[in-house]
Amino acid sequence: MMGGVLLDHFRSSAWFYLTPVLAACAPIGVLRTYFNQHLRRPVRRLLPFLDPFVTIDIAAKPEDYSYSYQGKVKSSDAYAEVLAYLSAVCSREARELRAEGAVEGHGFVLSLREGQEVADEFKGVTMWWSAVAEEKATWRASGRCCRLTFHERHRRLVVDEYLPYVRRAGQEVTFGNRPRRLYSNKKELNYHSRRDEVWSYIDFDHPTTFDTLAMDPAKKQMIMDDLEDFANSKDYYRQIGKAWKRGYLLHGPPGTGKSTMIAAMANHLNYDIYDIELTTLETNSDLRKLFIETTGKSIIVIEDIDCSLDLTGSRATKLPPPPAHDDAADGNDKSRKRRNILTLSGLLNFIDGLWSAHSGERIIVFTTNHLDKLDPALIRRGRMDMHIEMSYCGFEAFRTLAGNYLGVDAHPLFGAVGELLRAVEMTPADVAECLMPSKRSARDADACLARLIDQLKEKAAEKDKESKAAEEGDERDAAKEDDKTETEKVASMSKKEKSEEKKQSCRVMTNGARSGASAVMSVSSSTDHYLS
Numbered sequence: 238m239m240g241g242v243l244l245d246h247f248r249s250s251a252w253f254y255l256t257p258v259l260a261a262c263a264p265i266g267v268l269r270t271y272f273n274q275h276l277r278r279p280v281r282r283l284l285p286f287l288d289p290f291v292t293i294d295i296a297a298k299p300e301d302y303s304y305s306y307q308g309k310v311k312s313s314d315a316y317a318e319v320l321a322y323l324s325a326v327c328s329r330e331a332r333e334l335r336a337e338g339a340v341e342g343h344g345f346v347l348s349l350r351e352g353q354e355v356a357d358e359f360k361g362v363t364m365w366w367s368a369v370a371e372e373k374a375t376w377r378a379s380g381r382c383c384r385l386t387f388h389e390r391h392r393r394l395v396v397d398e399y400l401p402y403v404r405r406a407g408q409e410v411t412f413g414n415r416p417r418r419l420y421s422n423k424k425e426l427n428y429h430s431r432r433d434e435v436w437s438y439i440d441f442d443h444p445t446t447f448d449t450l451a452m453d454p455a456k457k458q459m460i461m462d463d464l465e466d467f468a469n470s471k472d473y474y475r476q477i478g479k480a481w482k483r484g485y486l487l488h489g490p491p492g493t494g495k496s497t498m499i500a501a502m503a504n505h506l507n508y509d510i511y512d513i514e515l516t517t518l519e520t521n522s523d524l525r526k527l528f529i530e531t532t533g534k535s536i537i538v539i540e541d542i543d544c545s546l547d548l549t550g551s552r553a554t555k556l557p558p559p560p561a562h563d564d565a566a567d568g569n570d571k572s573r574k575r576r577n578i579l580t581l582s583g584l585l586n587f588i589d590g591l592w593s594a595h596s597g598e599r600i601i602v603f604t605t606n607h608l609d610k611l612d613p614a615l616i617r618r619g620r621m622d623m624h625i626e627m628s629y630c631g632f633e634a635f636r637t638l639a640g641n642y643l644g645v646d647a648h649p650l651f652g653a654v655g656e657l658l659r660a661v662e663m664t665p666a667d668v669a670e671c672l673m674p675s676k677r678s679a680r681d682a683d684a685c686l687a688r689l690i691d692q693l694k695e696k697a698a699e700k701d702k703e704s705k706a707a708e709e710g711d712e713r714d715a716a717k718e719d720d721k722t723e724t725e726k727v728a729s730m731s732k733k734e735k736s737e738e739k740k741q742s743c744r745v746m747t748n749g750a751r752s753g754a755s756a757v758m759s760v761s762s763s764t765d766h767y768l769s
């Protein structure tokens with residue numbers, strides 16, 4: 238009775254139907270265990286013989302779906318670099334392409350449409366790239382990926398050489414496709430700030446080139462050669478064990494073209510510029526943070542370094558005087574900051590400390606109007622490899638400016654200008670100002686050159702006046718000096734006479750008071766006092 242009730246209950250429950258299914262599945266589990274334990278390894282060994290090709294997927298979105306601050310999924314760097322690399326290969330070979338706006342700049346990136354394949358040659362080995370839809374696509378990510386297929390025997394070549402090469406080449410394509418940038422540092426930094434939070438940038442579109450830069454042609458050529466040599470010397474720097482960076486110190490009076498030279502350098506090498514405003518930084522770690530967030534192929538500039546910081550003198554941390562009432566609550570924080578303030582040694586580390594050996598080439602440029610104010614440690618060779626003096630306008634520099642502003646290479650007034658430039662000092666900025674035609678449409682060379690000659694003559698007259706005044710001043714000083722020497726002569730004569738008198742009086746006294754030495758001393762000292 239009891240058994241019948243239980244049987245009815247079992248029949249009406251789910252177990253009645255599940256039990257046969259479970260019984261049927263049991264051998265599958267047993268089989269799987271058996272396969273894992275005994276067959277998996279030999280089968281894996283056999284696989285390369287059956288299918289010798291290996292595939293690597295480079296996904297559009299990284300696994301961790303990192304978000305940018307606007308809430309968008311950040312595209313994987315590697316994927317963007319591979320796409321940029323493949324863009325050139327695709328444009329040659331593929332028949333069904335997709336064109337997308339480049340992540341940076343205004344160009345297009347050509348990529349494969351899904352299911353398409355292109356072949357790429359590397360060191361005589363053929364690699365196949367195809368576009369596939371990723372299996373793990375989610376609502377967040379489009380799930381596209383580039384699949385690389387190659388023969389098993391080229392595994393090491395692909396991993397060690399080909400993939401790094403593809404990334405590097407992709408970075409170069411991306412860099413080359415976008416306009417150059419002028420970065421400037423933001424004021425508020427914290428240790429965890431990302432790159433876009435420490436630097437802001439605008440497109441750098443400065444028209445200056447070495448052709449339009451006015452300076453001595455031989456010096457200009459030397460600088461251009463040096464820059465090119467540096468940019469092509471990656472292996473050399475590795476071989477000699479030096480970080481791939483070079484320092485240039487530009488010094489000279491205001492308006493001689495130091496900033497213009499930096500623009501010409503950036504345009505010549507096609508590098509970005511990072512302009513660091515030191516006065517906005519508080520600590521050495523701020524500087525380090527900025528530096529770490531710079532990229533290769535860049536010029537890091539600190540303008541007017543003598544004014545930016547008190548960097549002269551000792552390398553020791555210079556602590557500002559403590560505030561009068563530093564309340565306990567924020568006292569710790571303040572004192573921590575004060576102990577870690579931006580120092581000369583911090584700056585030296587920035588130039589050639591260990592962490593300056595960042596990937597990629599970097600040029601560091603300092604400018605100053607006062608070379609003599611800088612600490613020798615800061616500008617010694619090796620740190621600032623090349624010292625470039627930007628000087629007043631010479632004739633060759635003037636000819637460049639005349640070409641730029643007036644479009645003339647020769648003119649009857651050039652001779653007069655040349656002579657005057659030899660006699661007076663005028664900065665290229667001032668010369669350029671004179672050569673700027675009042676009406677841009679009509680470049681009136683005669684009028685501009687005549688204006689320049691007038692200015693130069695004015696300067697020459699001023700210089701004459703100054704030198705005459707200086708000569709007169711010198712003569713007056715010399716006359717004063719003569720008067721002074723006369724008076725001094727008289728004074729010294731009377732001093733001599735008086736000391737003679739004193740000696741005689743002493744002799745008299747000594748003779749008179751042979752018995753007491755102290756008496757002699759007192760007399761002589763009172764005589765001295767009198768004389769003085």
Ligand SMILES: Nc1ncnc2c1ncn2[C@@H]1O[C@H](COP(=O)(O)OP(=O)(O)OP(=O)(O)O)[C@@H](O)[C@H]1O
Nearest residue numbers: 449450451490491492493494495496497665666669
């Ligand atoms: N060597 C030069 N070649 C061409 N243009 C020049 C040159 N020097 C100066 N100029 C002109 O003068 C302007 C000012 O020059 P620039 O700002 O480069 O001078 P600077 O040496 O950096 O001055 P400062 O020391 O005041 O910063 C430039 O915009 C440019 O038009």
Ligand SMILES: [Mg+2]
Nearest residue numbers: 495496540604
């Ligand atoms: Mg300047």
